[in-house]
Every structure is written in structure tokens, then in C-alpha cells.
Amino acid sequence: xxxxxxxxxxxxxxxxxxxxxxxxxxxxxxxxxxxxxxxxxxxxxxxxxxxxxxxxxxxxxxxxxxxxxxxxxxxxxxxxxxxxxxxxxxxxxxxxxxxxxxxxxxxxxxxxxxxxxxxxxxxxxxxxxxxxxxxxxxxxxxxxxxxxxxxxxxxxxxxxxxxxxxxxxxxxxxxxxxxxxxxxxxxxxxxxxxxxxxxxxxxxxxxxxxxxxxxxxxxxxxxxxxxxxxxxxxxxxxxxxxxxxxxxxxxxxxxxxxxxxx
Numbered sequence: 001x002x003x004x005x006x007x008x009x010x011x012x013x014x015x016x017x018x019x020x021x022x023x024x025x026x027x028x029x030x031x032x033x034x035x036x037x038x039x040x041x042x043x044x045x046x047x048x049x050x051x052x053x054x055x056x057x058x059x060x061x062x063x064x065x066x067x068x069x070x071x072x073x074x075x076x077x078x079x080x081x082x083x084x085x086x087x088x089x090x091x092x093x094x095x096x097x098x099x100x101x102x103x104x105x106x107x108x109x110x111x112x113x114x115x116x117x118x119x120x121x122x123x124x125x126x127x128x129x130x131x132x133x134x135x136x137x138x139x140x141x142x143x144x145x146x147x148x149x150x151x152x153x154x155x156x157x158x159x160x161x162x163x164x165x166x167x168x169x170x171x172x173x174x175x176x177x178x179x180x181x182x183x184x185x186x187x188x189x190x191x192x193x194x195x196x197x198x199x200x201x202x203x204x205x206x207x208x209x210x211x212x213x214x215x216x217x218x219x220x221x222x223x224x225x226x227x228x229x230x231x232x233x234x235x236x237x238x239x240x241x242x243x244x245x246x247x248x249x250x251x252x253x254x255x256x257x258x259x260x261x262x
Contacts (some may be wrong), residue, residue: 011191022086026115027066032106033077036254039207040071048072048107049093052083055102060087069121069260071126075252076147080259084121115191121262127189129205129259130214132250146199148252153225155193155200161224162202165217170241174220176212176249184210184241185210193221196250203258215249222250 029052035043049066056064069082092098103109118124133146170184190205194241202218220237223229237244 003195014202014221022088023090024086024115024117025091025112026119026121027085027112028110029081029083030079030108030110031077031081032144033072035104035106037074038072038076039068039078039081045074048081049083051104052099052107052109055099056085058102059098059258060089061180062087062089064230067121069125070222070257071208071211072257073252074162076255076257077253078257079258082121082125082260082262085117095256106191124262125260127205127207127259127261128209129190129203129261130209131204131256132202132214132218133196133254133256134200134202137196141147142171142198146255147251148249151226154194155225156229157227157231158193158202158221158225161221161231162193164193164235164238165204169238171210171213171241173244174216174239174244176216179210185208186213191217205259212249215252215255216244218250218254219248220244 031048033048035046036048036051039048042049043048049068053064053066056066064085064087066083066085072081073077095112099109099112131247133142135142135146135148136150136152138148138150139146148238165188168185168187171186172179173183176186186209187207189207190203192204193200193202202221204214204217220229220234225232233240
């Protein structure tokens with residue numbers, strides 16, 4: 001298909017295209033990660049990316065390739081997630097409604113709009129926020145979106161250690177698997193525990209995250225809060241900048257990507 005006009009960066013129409021013009025779209029969505037093997041397409045498990053791509057392809061009547069703002073692991077949720085895609089055909093104005101009718105209940109498209117060709121869902125992001133939710137009482141209605149533990153951690157001790165994370169540091173100790181581009185540095189803008197009506201929530205904001213970093217951090221901080229690890233031991237593990245041998249990652253169901261800033 002040849003479009004009769006293409007828009008310039010200023011919004012003015014330019015002469016007739018001599019080849020197919022593609023438009024880039026920014027899509028916002030949220031999802032419950034429980035039934036998926038993560039955002040990224042998997043060979044042995046359903047993924048959010050594959051599920052959404054298939055539905056978008058049906059609605060847009062052409063194959064769609066989505067690029068996400070990150071790669072949430074199996075079972076991890078997102079209350080705000082962005083992706084971008086390109087299409088050669090104009091898309092329906094009511095695409096969120098049409099797509100949501102075909103998607104499973106665990107995925108919801110919030111908006112879909114044309115964006116600048118330079119926009120990149122992953123690399124244009126300057127901050128990401130994750131939250132980890134812990135329930136202190138067993139609740140079947142929150143079982144898939146929080147981790148239940150009957151233990152009572154010392155939140156003040158956990159926040160003392162969380163404060164040491166602020167700023168730019170290597171987070172090798174809390175990374176699982178390969179470090180992207182060999183760069184372990186992350187800049188932490190916020191790391192804080194709060195008490196909630198149902199338990200505890202840990203919020204962390206950074207310019208980037210390494211694989212399994214948040215779940216590993218939460219696990220170590222909880223050890224401090226439960227007094228199975230001292231604050232000094234936590235600091236030594238963190239400052240050593242080597243993969244930690246002890247400690248553990250908390251379950252995926254409590255973790256949620258809650259905000260992405262561009």
C-alpha cells in the first residue's frame with residue numbers, strides 16, 4: 001500500500017511517497033503474569049509478547065513485531081508496560097477496544113497512539129519502577145499478586161540497608177545470569193519499604209535493572225529484617241560487587257513493574 005502523504009516531524013504534509021511508508025505506534029498495556037513465561041516470546045511457554053502480537057496481527061491484518069520496554073520474568077506482573085510496533089496500514093481508531101475483546105483476561109491494552117519514529121519502548125525509557133508486595137495474612141484474593149509470609153520483618157532495619165542502594169553502584173551481587181553488555185551499573189533513585197494494610201511493599205526506582213535484581217534484593221533485605229543477616233553482612237555483599245553465593249530470590253508473584261518514565 002502507498003500512502004498519499006507522509007507527515008514530517010513538524011506535522012506538515014510532504015509530497016507523495018514513492019515507497020511504502022510505515023508508522024510507529026506506542027502501545028500501553030497491563031498484565032497479570034501468572035499464566036505466562038514472561039514478556040518475551042518463549043519456545044516452551046506462552047508469553048505476553050506472542051499473545052498480544054497475534055491479536056494485533058489479526059486486528060491490523062498484517063504481521064506485527066512488538067518491542068517491549070523490558071523483559072519481565074515468568075510470573076511477574078506489570079501494571080504499566082509499553083511497547084512499540086510499526087505497521088504499513090492505518091490502524092483502527094478503536095484498536096484498544098477491538099484488541100481487548102480478543103485478548104485473555106490477564107492482558108489489557110490501555111492506549112495505542114502514533115509516536116515519533118525515534119521513540120523506542122526500551123531505550124527511550126529513563127526510569128522504571130518496580131514494587132514487591134508481601135501479605136502478612138493469607139488471602140486467596142491476592143495470592144497471585146503478592147507473596148504471603150507469616151514472618152514479621154523489622155522494616156526499619158530493611159530501610160537502613162535500602163538507603164545504601166541509592167546512587168550509582170554495580171549490582172553484580174544481585175544479578176542472575178549474563179549481565180547486559182557487561183555493565184552492572186545501575187542508578188537507584190528510590191528504594192523504600194512501607195507498611196500497608198495487608199503487609200509490606202518495597203518500591204525501587206532505577207534507570208535500569210539487571211536480571212532477577214529486584215527479587216534478589218528483596219530476599220537479602222528480608223534476611224536483614226528477619227535478623228538472619230546483619231546490616232554489616234549485607235553491606236559487604238553489596239560492596240564486594242561479586243555474585244552472592246548465599247541469600248535467595250523471593251517468588252515472582254509479588255513483583256510488579258509499576259511505572260515506566262520516558
